[in-house]
Amino acid sequence: MFKKNVGSVDRVLRILLGLALLAGFFFWPSEAGYRWWMLIGVVPLATAFMSSCPVYSLLGMSTCPMKKS
Numbered sequence: 001m002f003k004k005n006v007g008s009v010d011r012v013l014r015i016l017l018g019l020a021l022l023a024g025f026f027f028w029p030s031e032a033g034y035r036w037w038m039l040i041g042v043v044p045l046a047t048a049f050m051s052s053c054p055v056y057s058l059l060g061m062s063t064c065p066m067k068k069s
Contacts, residue, residue: 002052007063011048018045 006014021041028035047053056062 002050002054003057004051004064005056005062006047006051006053007065010063011051014044014048018042018048 018041021038022045025035025038025041028038
């Protein structure tokens with residue numbers, strides 16, 4: 001599978017952001033034409049639950065704590 005590169009604080013922030021965006025999609029008035037953009041909240045939720053972010057992998061980043069040797 002994917003290499004874990006999302007730390008616990010990063011995961012919590014991604015979950016909160018994803019839930020906030022999806023809540024906005026479901027509770028925002030349907031007259032707002034840009035409301036469907038809030039479905040992007042699925043992406044931070046998915047990366048949080050997989051503990052892996054493809055963009056971090058491409059950039060060689062990681063928010064996981066360093067392992068002691």
